[in-house]
Amino acid sequence: MARNVVLEWLLEGDPSIRWQAVRDLTDAGTLFSEQRQVATEGWGARLLELQDPDGRWASGVYTPKWTSTTYTTVLLRSMGLSPGHPQAMRACKLLLDTGYWRDGGINFYPKVYQRSETCISSMVLGVLCWFRMDDPRVDQLAEHVIGQQMPDGGWNCRAMPGYGGATHGSFHTTISALEGLRDYQIFRPWQGLGAREAQARGREFLLAHRMFRSHRTGAVVKGQMTRFAFPARWHYDVLRGLDYFRDCGAPPDERLEDGIELLEKRRQPDGRWLLPSGYRGATFFEMERVGEPSRWNTLRALRVLRWWTSR
Numbered sequence: 001m002a003r004n005v006v007l008e009w010l011l012e013g014d015p016s017i018r019w020q021a022v023r024d025l026t027d028a029g030t031l032f033s034e035q036r037q038v039a040t041e042g043w044g045a046r047l048l049e050l051q052d053p054d055g056r057w058a059s060g061v062y063t064p065k066w067t068s069t070t071y072t073t074v075l076l077r078s079m080g081l082s083p084g085h086p087q088a089m090r091a092c093k094l095l096l097d098t099g100y101w102r103d104g105g106i107n108f109y110p111k112v113y114q115r116s117e118t119c120i121s122s123m124v125l126g127v128l129c130w131f132r133m134d135d136p137r138v139d140q141l142a143e144h145v146i147g148q149q150m151p152d153g154g155w156n157c158r159a160m161p162g163y164g165g166a167t168h169g170s171f172h173t174t175i176s177a178l179e180g181l182r183d184y185q186i187f188r189p190w191q192g193l194g195a196r197e198a199q200a201r202g203r204e205f206l207l208a209h210r211m212f213r214s215h216r217t218g219a220v221v222k223g224q225m226t227r228f229a230f231p232a233r234w235h236y237d238v239l240r241g242l243d244y245f246r247d248c249g250a251p252p253d254e255r256l257e258d259g260i261e262l263l264e265k266r267r268q269p270d271g272r273w274l275l276p277s278g279y280r281g282a283t284f285f286e287m288e289r290v291g292e293p294s295r296w297n298t299l300r301a302l303r304v305l306r307w308w309t310s311r
Contacts, residue, residue, distance in 0.1 A: 006271045006298065013295040014042040014287070016079035024303035035080055043287050044079050047072055048087050050284055055090040058282070061098050062108045062120065065281040066233055069094060070120065072284075073127045075231050083132040092133040095124050100137050104144035118148045118157040119173050119234050125180035129187040139191060142184045145177055146198045153205035169205050171212075171225065171236035175244060178202045182248050203250055211259035212238050226262055229278040230288075230296040238262055243300050246307040260308055263301055273297035 010021040019034035038044035050072075051057055058067035065071060073091050081088055101107035105116025106124045125141050148155055154169015155177040181199050185192035208215045212225040220226065228239040238259045245256065266273055275294035288294050 006302070009272070009293075010295055010299055014044075015040075016042065016044055017295045017299055020080060020303075021299055024299070025306060032082075035082055038076075038079050038081050039085055043285075044076060044081055046285060047076060048081075051087055051091070055087075055094045057091075058284075061095065066231070066279070067282045067284055070123060070127075071231075071233060073131075074123055074233075077127050077130045078231065081131075083130060085131065088131045089133065092128050092131050096128065096133065096135060096137055099124060100141070104140040105148075106141065116144065118145065118155050118159075119176050120157075121145055121148075122155070122173070122176035122180040123234065126176070126183045129180070129183035132187060138184070139188065142181065142188070142191075142195060145180060146194050149177070149198050149201060153201035153203075153208075155202070171206070171209075171221065171241075172234055174202055174205055175236045175240055176234060178244055178248075182244065199248065203245065203248075206241055207253055207255040210255050211241050212262075213258065227276040228266065228273065228297050228301075229276055230294065230300075231278070233279050233281075235279060239297065239300055239304070242304045246304050252308075252311040256308070260305070263304060267301065268293070271298075273301050 007021065007025055010025070011018050015034060015037035019031055019038070022028050022034060023030045039048060052059060056069045057072040058064055060068040062068050062070045069091050073088060073095070076088060099106035099108045099120070101110065101116045103116050105118070105121040107113060107116040108120065121141060122145050125138070125145055128138050128141070148159070150156060150159055150169050152169050155173040156166040156168065156170035157173045158166040158170070178199055181195040185195040185199070209221065212221055213219060214221055224235070225237050228237055229235065232240050242256065242259050242263065268274060272293040275288050275290055275292060275297060277290050288296065
């Protein structure tokens with residue numbers, strides 16, 4: 001059998017890469033022993049060591065970006081830190097206790113805004129559900145996110161009163177909402193009908209735009225969407241969108257083909273994908289070097305293509 005040198009390279013990486021590569025790129029299934037190592041070795045362990053005594057990171061709940069509690073837990077969720085991890089659960093309780101607002105969403109700035117913010121609500125929903133925060137407020141948060149869906153099927157944090165009055169869905173808000181509702185559907189399968197229906201409408205919003213194009217002109221909406229930065233923070237890009245479609249097992253659709261073509265175009269001759277520059281802001285440390293082969297991007301791209309070719 002021919003060697004798969006790219007897979008071997010992935011398996012030589014951080015535990016957060018290794019366990020997902022085994023789960024998504026082989027037929028071995030999830031290796032929970034590898035997943036547990038996210039908390040004890042490598043990038044995940046480094047982030048956990050940086051948690052403040054009060055359960056926050058960088059002494060902040062939502063800021064500074066990207067080292068605050070919100071964005072650190074979003075990253076730990078992407079790494080696959082095991083659900084129920086005590087440090088993550090402490091942070092989840094802090095996020096919920098600090099941000100839960102009377103409208104059912106997350107509002108970290110009640111002295112400034114009288115409504116919750118949809119992007120933040122969606123990201124926090126995903127974190128709470130991944131780590132299995134069993135609290136009735138989680139169900140109310142999911143209902144809030146579903147209730148913010150717009151007529152075009154997307155979500156936009158600027159559609160709320162006082163936030164700009166947008167009338168068209170945002171790619172950025174939509175992907176956060178879709179991911180959060182996907183995690184909620186898995187966490188609360190007996191209550192997930194509304195989440196499933198909202199996701200179907202949200203996927204249609206992305207498909208109508210062929211993942212990154214204007215539905216009116218066909219032009220690329222924003223060049224940044226065609227670059228695959230990781231971590232993505234709150235930003236949308238084509239790879240993040242395709243990875244969501246893969247994760248939820250969405251049916252094949254020819255409107256994904258432009259995104260798949262772009263993904264394949266980004267593959268280097270050695271079978272790997274590079275890391276472009278990311279988004280300005282503070283970081284505790286850099287996991288990978290800009291301009292060099294990226295295990296994160298290669299892992300995500302290969303599992304998308306595996307899903308696409310096996311559909």
